[in-house]
Amino acid sequence: MKISGVAKGQYKQLCPSSWGKCNGDEKELHFKIQRAVALGKTVYTYKNGCKIKRYYHLNILTDGKEVMTIWRDKTTEPFLVSYKRKEKYRVKYMKEQSEAEKEKVSQAV
DSSP, rough: OOHHHEEEEEEEOOOOHHHHHTTTTTHHHHHHHHHHHHHEEEEOOOOOEEEEEBBBBBEEOOOOEEEEEEEOOOSSSBBBOHHHHHHHHHHHHHHHHHHHHHHHHHHOO
């Protein structure tokens, strides 16, 4: 899924400690935003197909192909995600990335 530059900047600003753990690694930032979309709860779907996903105190607007914007909402109950679910997602994501890299190498040869 594509992530807009605006959404990346918003995540960095809204979640400075999480961004700090990335040590400036944009791939890690991309992973964290992808994880939020994948594990978040859909709280609203627009007629045009765009969705608002809730992940902790964050609302994430996506059209299914791209994360367009992110904002914080502390007036609504947070959607909590367990450490176990996050780790399970990390393992799945890393496996998919590894398989994608192998596929690229085999196509290049």
